[in-house]
Amino acid sequence: MKAAGLFAVAALSLPLLFTACKPSTTKSGLKASDFKVEIDGKQNDLYVLTNKNGMEVCLTNYGARIVSIMVPDKDGVYADVVLGFDSIGGYLNNKTDFGAFIGRYGNRINQGRFTLDGIDYQLETNNFGHSLHGGPQGFQYRMFDVKQIDKQTLEVSYVSADGEMGFPGTLTCKAVYTLTDDNAIDISYEATTDKPTIINLTNHSYFNLTGNPTNDVLGHVMAIAADYYTPVDTTFMTTGEIAPVCGTPMDFRKPIAIGARINDYCFEQLKNGNGYDHNWVFCPERPDSLPVCFVLDTLSGRTLEVYTNEPGVQVYSGNFLDGTVTGKKGIVYKQRVGLCLETQHYPDSPNKADWPSVVLRPGETYKSHCVYKFGVMTDDCLKACKEKKCCKDSTDCSKCDEGCCKDKATPCNKSKEASSCCKEAAAKK
Numbered sequence: 001m002k003a004a005g006l007f008a009v010a011a012l013s014l015p016l017l018f019t020a021c022k023p024s025t026t027k028s029g030l031k032a033s034d035f036k037v038e039i040d041g042k043q044n045d046l047y048v049l050t051n052k053n054g055m056e057v058c059l060t061n062y063g064a065r066i067v068s069i070m071v072p073d074k075d076g077v078y079a080d081v082v083l084g085f086d087s088i089g090g091y092l093n094n095k096t097d098f099g100a101f102i103g104r105y106g107n108r109i110n111q112g113r114f115t116l117d118g119i120d121y122q123l124e125t126n127n128f129g130h131s132l133h134g135g136p137q138g139f140q141y142r143m144f145d146v147k148q149i150d151k152q153t154l155e156v157s158y159v160s161a162d163g164e165m166g167f168p169g170t171l172t173c174k175a176v177y178t179l180t181d182d183n184a185i186d187i188s189y190e191a192t193t194d195k196p197t198i199i200n201l202t203n204h205s206y207f208n209l210t211g212n213p214t215n216d217v218l219g220h221v222m223a224i225a226a227d228y229y230t231p232v233d234t235t236f237m238t239t240g241e242i243a244p245v246c247g248t249p250m251d252f253r254k255p256i257a258i259g260a261r262i263n264d265y266c267f268e269q270l271k272n273g274n275g276y277d278h279n280w281v282f283c284p285e286r287p288d289s290l291p292v293c294f295v296l297d298t299l300s301g302r303t304l305e306v307y308t309n310e311p312g313v314q315v316y317s318g319n320f321l322d323g324t325v326t327g328k329k330g331i332v333y334k335q336r337v338g339l340c341l342e343t344q345h346y347p348d349s350p351n352k353a354d355w356p357s358v359v360l361r362p363g364e365t366y367k368s369h370c371v372y373k374f375g376v377m378t379d380d381c382l383k384a385c386k387e388k389k390c391c392k393d394s395t396d397c398s399k400c401d402e403g404c405c406k407d408k409a410t411p412c413n414k415s416k417e418a419s420s421c422c423k424e425a426a427a428k429k
Contacts, residue, residue, distance in 0.1 A: 026046075026048055026056060026058055026068070027054075027056040027070045027078065028056060028058060028067075028068035028069075028070050028080045028328075029080075029086075029328075029329070030046060030058055030067060030068060030086060031046075031086075031087075032045065032046040034046075034086060034087035034088065034089075035060050035067075035087065035088045037088050039061075039062055039088075039092070039143050040142075040143050042061065042143040042145075043061070044060060044061045044062050044088055044143065045060065045061060045146070046058055046059075046060055046067065047059045047060065047146060047148055047154055049151065049152055049153070049154060049177065049179040050151055050152070050179070051152055051179050051180065051181050051183065052181050053072075053181065053183060054070075054072070054078070055069075055070060055071055055072075055179065055183050055374070056068070056069075056070040056078075057069050057070075057177070057179050057185060059099075059146070059154060059156075059177065060088065060091075061143050061144050061145075061146050061156075062088060062091055062092070062141075062142075062143060062144075063091065063099075063100040063101055063139065063140040063141060063142065063144070064100070064101035064139070064144040064146070064156040064158070064175065065084070065091065065098065065099035065100045065101070065140070066082060066084075066099035066177075066185075066203065066205050067082075067084045067085075067099060068080045068082060068084060068328070069081050069082045069185070069205075069374075071183060071302060071374040072302075072376065073211065073300035073301055073302055073376060074300065074301030074302075074376045074377060074378060074379060074382070075301075078211075079210075079211020079212065079300070080211060080328065081207055081208055081209050081210075081211055081302065081304075081374075082098075082099055082205045082206060082207055082208070082338075083098050083099075083205075083206035083208065083213055083327055083328075083333060083337070083338045084098045084099050084206075084327060084328055085098070085327055085328060086327075086328050086329070090327070094325055096325065097133060097140050097204040098204070098205070098206055098327075099203070099204065099205045099206075100139070100140030100203070100204045101139050101140065101144065101156065101158075101175060101201070101203065102133045102134065102138065102139060102140060102201065102202045102203065102204050102342070103134050103138060103139035103158075103160070103171075103173065103199070103200075103201045104134045104138070104139065104160060104164075104165070104167050104171060104197070104198070104199055104200070104201075105131065105133070105134055105167075105198060105199065105200045105350075105358070106133055106134075106200045106201060106202035106204075106314075106342060106344045107132070107133065107200065107202075107279070107314055107342070107344055107346075107347035107348075108127065108130045108131065108132050108236060108237055108238070108347045108348055109123060109130060109131040109347075109348055109350060109351070110130055110237050110348045110351055111125065111129055111130060111131075112124065112125040112129075112130060112131035112135070112166065113351075114198065114350035114351055115350075116168070116196055116197070116198065116350070116359065117196055119168075121166060121167070121168060122166055123135055123165055123166035123167065124136055124137075124165045124166050127236070128235035128236065128237070129235070130235065130236075130237060131165070131166075133204070134165055134167075135165035135166070136165075137164075137165060138165065139158060139160070139201075140204065142158055142160075143158075144156040144157060144158045145157045145158070149176075152178060152179045152180070152181075153176065153177070153178045153179075154176070154177045155174060155175070155176050155177075156174060156175050156177070157172075157173065157174040157175075158173055158174075159171070159172050159173075160172075160173065162194070162195065167197055167198070168195050168196065168197045169193040169194055169195030169196065169197035169360075169362075170193065170194045170195070171191055171192075171193050171197060171199065171360075172191065172192050172193075173189065173190065173191035173192075173199075173201065173366075174189070174190055174191070175187055175188065175189045175190075175201070176188045182373065183373065183374045183375065184371050184372065184373035184374070185371070185372045185373075186369075186370075186371045187203060187369070187370045187371070187372075188367070188368075188369050189201045189366070189367065189368040189369070189370075190365055190366060190367055191360065191365070191366040192360075192362075192364070192365055192366070193360050193361070193362060193364075194362055195362065196359060196360070196361050196362070197359075197360050198349075198350050198358045198359055198360065199358060199360045199366050200344055200345045200349070200358050201366075201368055202310075202314075202342040202343055202344045202368075202370070203342065203343075203370060203372075204340055204342060205340065205372070206318060206337075206338025206339065206340055207295070207304060207338065207339045207340070207341070208337055208338055208339070209295060209296075209297035209300060209302040209303070209304060210297050210299060210300055210302075211300060211302070213327065213331050213333060213337040213338065214331055214337075215337065216259075216318075216334070216335070216336045216337050217258055217317065217318065217336055217337065217338065217339045218257065218258050218259025218262065218336055219257055219258075219259060219297070219298065219299070220257070220258050220295050220296065220297050220339060221255045221256065221257050221258075221295070221296040221297075221298060222252055222255065222256070222257075222258050222293065222294065222295050222296075222315075222339075223252050223253065223254065223255040223256075223293065223294040223295075224252040224253070224280050224292065224293050224313070224315065225253070225282060225283065225286065225290070225291070225292045225293070226245065226252075226253070226280035226281055226282055226283070226292070226312075226313075227244060227245060227246070227253070227281070227283065228242050228243060228244055228245060228280070228281040229242075229243060229245055229250050229278050229279060229280045229281060230242055230243070230278065230279045230281065230312075230346055230347065231243050231269055231272075231278075232269065232272050232273060232277075232278060232347075233272060234272050236272070236273065236277060237347070237348060238279070238346065238347045238348050238352070240352055242281055245280075248267060248269070249261035249262070249264050249267050249269075249270055250269065250278065250280075252280075255294065255296070258276070258317060258339065259336075262275050262276060262317060262336075263275075273319070274319040274320070275317045275319040275336065276315050276316065276317040276319075277314070277315075277316045277317070277319060278314070278315060279312045279313070279314050279344070279346050279347055280312060280313050280315060281311065281312050281346070282310075282311055282312060282313070284311065288307060288308070288309050288369075289307075290307075291305040291306055291307055291373075292306055292307065292308055292313060292343075293305070293306035293313060293315075293341050294306075295339065295341075296377065298382060300376075301376045301377045301378070301379070301382055302374065302375075302376055303374065303375040303376060303377060304341075304372060304373070304374055304375075305371075305372075305373040305375070306341050306343065306370070306371065306372060306373075307369075307370070307371040307373065308343035308368075308369060308370045308371070309367075309368065309369045310343040310344055310345060310368060310369075310370070311345060311346065311356045312343075312344055312345065312346050313341055313342060313343050313344065314340065314341075314342040314344055314347070315339070315340070315341060315342075316339070316340040316342070317336050317339055317340075318333075318335065318336045318337055318338040318339065318340070319335060319336060320335075321333045321334060321335050321336065321337060321338060322334070322335060323335070341372075343368070343370040345358045
C-alpha cells in the first residue's frame with residue numbers, strides 16, 4: 001500500500017514537473033502569456049515548433065501568422081529572421097501582413113471585380129480601388145483553429161463563409177506547417193468549396209537574413225528562376241502583359257544584390273512598384289525539386305531557398321515600411337528591412353483568361369505547396385563566391401565551388417523567346 005501510494009504521488013507530480021521545467025520564454029524571446037487573449041470569441045495562443053538541430057518557429061492563431069523563425073548563421077549563432085511583434089497587441093493594433101496566412105485571394109484583383117460562370121461579383125476593396133490579399137478583412141485578420149500534431153507539425157484551419165468579403169461559396173481551408181530536420185518550413189495548403197469560387201493562398205513573412213532588422217535587405221543576394229514577369233501600372237495592377245526579364249533590372253536569373261538596381265527609376269516598373277513589388281513567372285515545365293528562389297546574406301552566411309508548385313512568386317522588398325511601425329525588441333521597421341517571397345498564382349488571374357486558372361469548384365480540392373528552406377554558407381564558400389564575384393554580380397555561377405551558388409536557381413531558357421530575348425533587348429539599345 002505504501003509503495004502504491006508513493007507511485008500515485010509520483011505520477012501526479014510528473015505534470016507539475018514538466019510544467020515547471022517549461023521555459024518561460026521561447027528561444028526567440030517571446031512569452032506565451034503575451035499572446036493569450038480572446039479574439040472574436042476564440043482563444044489566441046502561441047505555438048512553438050522545434051527540430052533536432054535547435055531551429056525554432058513560433059506561430060499564433062490570429063492570421064495563422066509565423067511570429068518568429070530562429071536559425072543559425074555560419075558561426076552557429078541563432079537569430080530571428082522574420083519581422084513581427086513581441087505580443088498579440090502589436091498585430092491587433094497595426095494593420096500589417098507580417099507572417100500571415102493570406103486568403104482568399106493573395107495579391108490584387110482589379111477593382112475587386114470578376115465574372116465567374118456568367119455571374120458578376122464585386123469584392124470589398126482596400127488598395128487603390130482594388131481588392132488586395134482578400135480585402136480589408138482578409139484571412140490575415142481572422143482567427144484560425146490550431147491543432148499541434150507534434151513538436152514539429154501544426155495544422156491551422158479556417159472556414160470562410162459564403163459572401164465573406166464578397167467571395168462566393170463557403171470555403172473550408174487548412175494548412176499544415178512542418179518544421180523538417182533539414183531546417184525547412186514546409187507549408188501544405190488545402191481547400192474545398194460548396195460553390196464555384198476563386199482562391200489563391202500564400203504566406204506573407206518578411207524575411208531579413210541578417211537577423212537584425214536595423215539592417216536593410218538591399219545587400220541580400222537573390223536569384224529567381226524566371227525568364228518573365230508581369231508588369232504593373234501605377235496602382236500596382238498587372239497590365240496583362242507577360243514580359244521578358246532580359247535586359248532589365250528584373251533579371252535575377254543569375255545572383256545579384258537586391259539593392260544593385262532597385263533605385264533605377266528610369267526603368268518604369270521600378271518606379272511604378274516603388275522598388276520590387278512584382279510577380280515573377282516560373283517555367284511551367286520546371287521540376288518541383290529545384291528551388292525557384294535563392295537568397296543569401298553574405299554577412300551572416302544565412303541562405304533561404306524557396307520551393308513551390310505554384311506558377312509564380314510575388315517579390316516585395318518592403319518598400320512601404322516607413323519607420324511608423326515598431327516591431328520585436330523595440331526595433332523600428334524602416335524601408336526595405338524585410339523581403340517577402342509570396343508563392344502564388346498571378347495577380348488578377350480571374351480577369352486574365354489566358355493565365356493559369358484560380359477557379360475552385362465543388363468536388364475539387366485546392367492544393368498548394370511552399371517550402372522555405374534555411375541553410376548557411378561556410379567562410380570558405382563565401383570567400384570563393386566573393387573572389388569569383390559569384391553571388392555578387394551577374395557573372396556565371398557555374399564557376400563557383402560546389403555548394404555555393406551553383407544550381408541554386410536555374411532559369412529554364414528553353415523557349416525560343418527566352419533564349420533570344422537578351423539579344424533582342426541589346427539590339428534595341
